[in-house]
Amino acid sequence: MTAVSIATIGSPRLTMGFDRFDRIDLDRHRALHGALAVPTLEELLKITEAVDIRGRGGAAFPFARKLMAVAKQVGRPGDVDDFLLPGEEDDHRGRRQKRAVVVVNGSEGEPGSKKDKVLLTRNPHLVLDGAQIAATALGTRDIVIAIEDETAARSMRAAIVERRMPAEVVRLPERFISGESGAVIRAINGETPIPPGRKVRAAESGVDGRPTLLSNTETFAQLAVLVSLGPDLYASVGTDSEPGTTLLTVGGTTVVECPLGTPLASVFAQCGVQPGQGVLVGGYHGEWITPEAARTAIVSRAGFQAVGGSLGAGIILPLPEGTCPLREVARIASYMAGQSAGQCGPCRLGLPDLYRSLEALVDGSGSPELVRRAAGIGRGRGACSHPDGTARFALSALNTFARDIEIHQLNGTCGQPCFGVLPLPVPGGGESKFAIDWSRCEGHGLCAYLVPELIQLDRYGFPVVLDAEIPGWMETDAQRAVAMCPALALRMVPVMAKQPKAKRK
Known part of the structure; x- marks a missing residue:
């Protein structure tokens, strides 16, 4: 993994000890975070609802609702009875029911995100604590960690050996859509790791057709911190509606832990960066916001929505001065067109057309109307969220870089080169x-x-x-x-x- 710097605003929680240790082993983890607590399902539901903990992979789905959905499929909480058949469990009414699976989604297909890889490599035990807490509450021992990065995978395998726990690490291909929940489930099941093309609830039928609780890496780390601190202390930082801290990846190179409610300007000051020509928030399925909006934005779901953005997976990408914004946007659109699963019209034809309309903006022959038309075709009809997310990225650029579009239409160029500052994966040799x-x-x-x-x-x-x-x-x-x-x-x-x-x- 590319070297990533760590910064904190306020007291660290998820990144505690990162200033002293490159990797926190089990003994150090227990010294920092205490022994593992294992609340019952009822207790866990109560504390996760109290602080309304949300998924940190981008969708911000309430964790308590996911947990309850899986619990209803399992039938009852409790320890797994060793005498039952593999994958089965008796409930109090004597019915055979499949045992749940807990999946840690460690896939970061977003090139601009590094926070989950940092957690997996620097303190894998905090993530495993969260997974084990959820698994125990659901009465299962079955935990799967799905990871793209080999360094992170090695770290997790070593942590599993340290804990002597029966968890499994599954490698995923390094593609943008690999982190979509359906693609993760398919990969674990040995199928092609692409979105399934139809809505399948993991809570009902996930790994091996069993009820599956799937959340991203930071979500499980946050769960471990919440159980360790308790809801009152956990909510002592953050906002009333969004308590706790969050992890941001700024510029693709710095992971920042800060309380929710922190001004984005304070994050930039901590990282030594400026808003530049505009800021992309939420990653390549997110939105561009203007420098003026970035200076007033608050780091939270509500705070970013107020300025036309979204927190998403916590990706913050300022676009520095000196590079052509339209070429940078078109460059990412080209990448996104190549990252689709190709199983529906909006991906197969819509995304290439969207890229062509952006390229026409670059040479001055296009117009915002053509981009909007290309982005609108097939909206909401894709087999997954990839075409809609990419369209959202492109459409937000029309507002943020409106002046640049006028200059390109007038002169055919803005005179600035494209330095490729927005992060993309390095070609592996087979492309x-x-x-x-x-x-x-x-x-x-x-x-x-x-x-x-x-x-x-x-x-x-x-x-x-x-x-x-x-x-x-x-x-x-x-x-x-x-x-x-x-x-x-x-x-x-x-x-x-x-x-x-x-x-x-």
């Missing part, structure tokens, strides 16, 4: 994109017929190739298009990792 040998191309147009998602024809009948990575789900169609090109002009070339730009003076 490719289309290229055309123009000395051979005769404008047959077959490629646009075979892969309309990435190739369209201009008014003269020649191909216009989307400068985007070829998604995995298009690999077969892409190879077929290359093989069938009559002029042998279409090729697939490797996506090369971009070299770092020289620092601007």
